[in-house]
Amino acid sequence: MQQIDQKITAIINHFQLNNYAFSKRIGVTGTTIDSIVNGRPQPDGTRKKTKPGYDVLSAIIDQFNINPDYLFGKSDVMLKQDVAKIQTYSGVPQVVAVNQNDEENVVYVPVKARAGYLDGYGDSEYIETLPSFHMPHLTNGTYRCFEVQGNSMVRTFFDGDLVFGKFVEDLSDIKDGRVYIVVSKNDGIVLKRVINRIEERGKLILKSDNKDGNYPTYTIDAEDIMEVWYVTMFASKQMPEPIDVYDRLHELESKLIQLQEALKN
Secondary structure (H helix, E strand, C coil), rough: CCHHHHHHHHHCCCCCCCHHHHHHCCCCCHHHHHHHHCCEEECCCCEEECCHHHHHHHHHHHHEEECCHHHCCCCCCHHHHHHCCCCCCCCCCCEEEEEECCCCEEECCCHHHHHHHHCCCCCCHHHHHHCCCCCCCCCCCEEEEEEECCCCCCCCCCCCCCCEEEECCCHHCCCCCCEEEEECCEEEEEEEEEEEHHHCCEEEEECCCCCCCCCCCCCEHHHEEEEEEEEEEEEECCCCCCCHHHHHHHHHHHHHHHHHHHHHH
């Protein structure tokens, strides 16, 4: 990692200045800058570099519009204007679909449309290409229907199931242990059980219901989140497993034998 003197030298070179011209721009002497980037001569022939003080660093940041994190070793981006703007959660769905009666439709996002959705979720023309339908009992909010992909939530949801999510307006409203569809640029569209640590750590913890060891728990940063949908309903082709009648009979038979033995005694 570059030291602070190397960072300042890089800034001087970036603006094509010499030490003297640079020092005048920030209001210090040329000797001050020389001692920082080249060091002061010592009796033993070595040179000892001076650490820049707060006033010098503040002047460099203000005069040249430098990213403070660059000087302090937290970023490789030198200029403030080159720092990517942090995405903030919008709090409202960027696009909604309505029917002829001006009622909101549920937009359906099948698996094959997932890749396109990541780029087009805020594009009204793209959203219009997706199937949509009205569900009278899904009111008081905006809803999306997503097709489940994979087996990470098996035990609760299966590949091909349809989950209906209500748009979450504020990330702080996410409740621990509930299931959400989280849309982000890095991880795409995922269906997970969520632990909310936005206020404490600026993150969500995403967990899978499938416990076979292939789906580890992981975190996602708040600034990476594009949309969150709270799962309120689902449709599945998987029918619940029937009660095992034979196990029930065995249990009753065992109780009957125990009762007979008790009566004999």
